[in-house]
Amino acid sequence: GGAPPPPRRSAAFGFTSAAAGLAATIAANVMLPLGPARAAEPAEKKVVAVPYTPYQVTSDSSEESIATAKALKAAGARLYGAFWCENCNKQKEVLGKQAMEYVNYVECFPNGVYQNAPGHEDFTKPDQICEGYTSAWPLWVVPKDGATEGQDEIGIQGQIKKPKELLRLVKEAKGEKFDPLNYFTTGNDGYTAPSK
Numbered sequence: 001g002g003a004p005p006p007p008r009r010s011a012a013f014g015f016t017s018a019a020a021g022l023a024a025t026i027a028a029n030v031m032l033p034l035g036p037a038r039a040a041e042p043a044e045k046k047v048v049a050v051p052y053t054p055y056q057v058t059s060d061s062s063e064e065s066i067a068t069a070k071a072l073k074a075a076g077a078r079l080y081g082a083f084w085c086e087n088c089n090k091q092k093e094v095l096g097k098q099a100m101e102y103v104n105y106v107e108c109f110p111n112g113v114y115q116n117a118p119g120h121e122d123f124t125k126p127d128q129i130c131e132g133y134t135s136a137w138p139l140w141v142v143p144k145d146g147a148t149e150g151q152d153e154i155g156i157q158g159q160i161k162k163p164k165e166l167l168r169l170v171k172e173a174k175g176e177k178f179d180p181l182n183y184f185t186t187g188n189d190g191y192t193a194p195s196k
Contacts, residue, residue: 049117057097071167071170075143077169080139087138136157138157139155140169
């Protein structure tokens with residue numbers, strides 16, 4: 001008979017499989033001394049103090065952005081967000097400062113964010129006005145045609161990269177249906193008005 005084959009090596013760590021198994025067994029069974037028992041020290045409370053600071057939009061609006069914002073306003077759309085939300089602020093920049101004048105923006109942390117901060121009440125959850133609209137921001141919500149705010153609505157979560165994407169939300173709220181065949185064969189937006 002010949003010599004036994006050499007032990008296999010783990011490519012990731014350079015251990016032999018036997019050595020790796022032994023190391024894992026030892027690590028699982030060794031108890032390090034923990035030192036003398038001490039009375040539990042009270043944990044220091046983490047202090048959070050982030051005052052509300054409205055985001056200042058700096059980009060100028062395109063004509064498309066302004067037209068989209070006007071259509072959103074006419075449809076009763078609302079944009080939910082938080083002043084500290086980077087994607088919410090990027091969404092505002094996509095539309096630009098002139099278009100944002102038409103947008104019904106709902107700030108979900110109008111009092112800032114505070115926890116254990118001296119002289120401040122704790123505010124760690126979204127404001128009551130945002131109840132039901134806190135799963136992700138930015139969140140665009142449009143009431144369906146004929147519905148009122150808070151009733152039958154549709155929405156889009158996450159940042160929209162182009163204003164025309166928001167127009168789809170308005171069209172769908174009005175009951176228009178997207179037809180991919182129409183979109184690809186006619187060159188229009190692909191939406192058709194509901195049949196009455």
